[in-house]
Amino acid sequence: MANAVEKFNNVAIASTEAINGITDANLQALNGLEFTGVPDAHTLISTHTASASSSLDITSGIDSTYDVYEFRFVNMHPATNGVDFFFQVNAAGASGFNETMTTTVFRAAHDEADSATTLTYQTSDDQAQGTGYQSIGNYGGNDNDQAVSGVLTLYAPSSTTYVKHFTARATDHMAHDQAGDFFVAGYINTTSAIDEISFKMEAGNIDAGTIKMYGIATS
């Protein structure tokens, strides 16, 4: 067996005797890929760091290589107080981040003063066949220690048959000193492939923050 893989989880292949009960001698492929070409199951594609940026636009790397793409956004800090964190996409061959979406949004919130808790559907943040940027982080504060972090998962963006599903979960330190746990899901209502994605704040710049784009290996 040709072997280009050197380590799994920092364990040298030479020390690996079995994976999921399959002995090394019988292991010829992972995730349907031959050993010589197998990528990581969870591959970092690119890293994007904001520095007083109006948006972070990822315009390469989203293609048919992976079934699922994951965007991990860490400590997205807004320049403006009390703004949502947004995303939109662009279809291959089209222009502008303005694809049609239908989405659902709900959140749990709890303030530091312990005076209010909530678990509510957010009608002000969802879209019904809208073309605006979709909120995936809610009312972030711009105090020096405030930010929003979370994960957006985009399924099969290269499909030319189906709409494009996504889910997101973010945790905020909101402008009015509340913890927010924000859940967003929906679909981008186009059968065209999606090959670009944009992130920005509702208003003002992304003062700081990092977004890492990962590909999840094909099934």
Add this chain to the structure above:
Amino acid sequence: MALTLISTHTASADSSIDITSGITSTYDSYEFHMVNMHPANNNVNFTFQVNADGQSGFNETITSTSFRAYLKEDGTGGTLGYDGGADQAEGTAYQRILSTGTGSDNDQCVSGVMTLFAPASTTYVKHFTAVGNGTDHGEYEVTSYMGGYINVTAAIDEISFKFDSGNIDAGTIKMFGVS
């Protein structure tokens, strides 16, 4: 490898599992996969707390949210609601995660995943999310979602997990770094 196993911690009648190394600036975020955490006592809650770099004790300030869905095995009581008994407002206690009211029958336990974002930051508060599923002592399936922030700008370098009463009879926690 984007998801790197850093360490594995197996409980055996332990009062807590304290992870006191491996949380550094090496990774942007850390994932804790908790599998079959089985309590010695009945009707208890699985919890975590952290310690800031250079400090002592697992007692950092947390503001958090919690909601859960649950259903009894006989098909009654299906509910989705905010769980005011599991959140904190600038509290320093251990934070409930994964589920609540876990039973100690031989087949009962709680499992789930917690994500801790950028613990090494010295600028921002530390966000976390968790989702877990447990078997309640009253024969309910409980799925809980906790999120929030540790309201400190100091780096976090230690984390502790325990039940709020009695030992962790068994269970495994794996800490991964997400690079």
